[in-house]
Amino acid sequence: MKLYAKSIAQTLPDWATVVTHSADLFEIEINDEHPNFQSLLEELETEIEPGIMGVKAENLCSRLGIEMSSPYLQQLLEQAQTLISLIATHPDYKQLLDQGYQPDLNIADAQTALTYLQWELERNREPSI
Numbered sequence: 001m002k003l004y005a006k007s008i009a010q011t012l013p014d015w016a017t018v019v020t021h022s023a024d025l026f027e028i029e030i031n032d033e034h035p036n037f038q039s040l041l042e043e044l045e046t047e048i049e050p051g052i053m054g055v056k057a058e059n060l061c062s063r064l065g066i067e068m069s070s071p072y073l074q075q076l077l078e079q080a081q082t083l084i085s086l087i088a089t090h091p092d093y094k095q096l097l098d099q100g101y102q103p104d105l106n107i108a109d110a111q112t113a114l115t116y117l118q119w120e121l122e123r124n125r126e127p128s129i
Contacts, residue, residue, distance in 0.1 A: 001029075001030040001032045002019070002027060002028065002029055002030070003027075003028045003030060003057075003061070003066065003068070004025055004026070004027055004028070004068070005025070005026045005028060005061070005066040005067055005068055006024065006025070006026075006067045006068070007026070007066070007067045008026050008028065008064075008065065008066050008067075009064060009065030009066065012028070012064065013036060013037070013064070014034070014036070015030060015031040015032075015034035015036055015037040016028055016029070016030050016031075016037075016064065017029045017031075026066075028066070040060070040063065041055050041060075044056075044059050044060060044063065046059075073117075073121060074118070074121060077114055077117060077118050077121070080114055081111065081114055081115075084107055084110050084111055084114070085111075087107060088107040088111075093107075
């Protein structure tokens with residue numbers, strides 16, 4: 001799991017590592033399988049919506065001394081495309097398809113939706129003539 005932060009505490013827990021740091025952004029990799037991280041999640045777990053339990057990102061970041069930053073939408077789209085490609089080629093996904101899994105929307109639909117969003121972002125970046 002990754003977090004993007006504007007600022008971080010001087011010391012991070014052993015399950016959190018700064019992967020990259022630019023002038024205004026820290027990319028932090030979280031080992032979400034680490035027992036200490038799991039304990040923290042259990043401690044912070046609350047009812048987010050009626051019947052839905054989870055951890056609010058703001059509570060987690062506050063505990064870690066991290067000020068969150070929203071990554072650029074283009075960056076998120078690139079990461080999403082990469083993840084979708086990995087899912088599409090994953091053996092477990094292929095096995096589900098071989099067993100007859102037929103969703104109403106498929107991986108190609110998700111890729112197309114992200115591509116349309118990327119095109120819209122690019123179109124809006126172009127200067128008006």
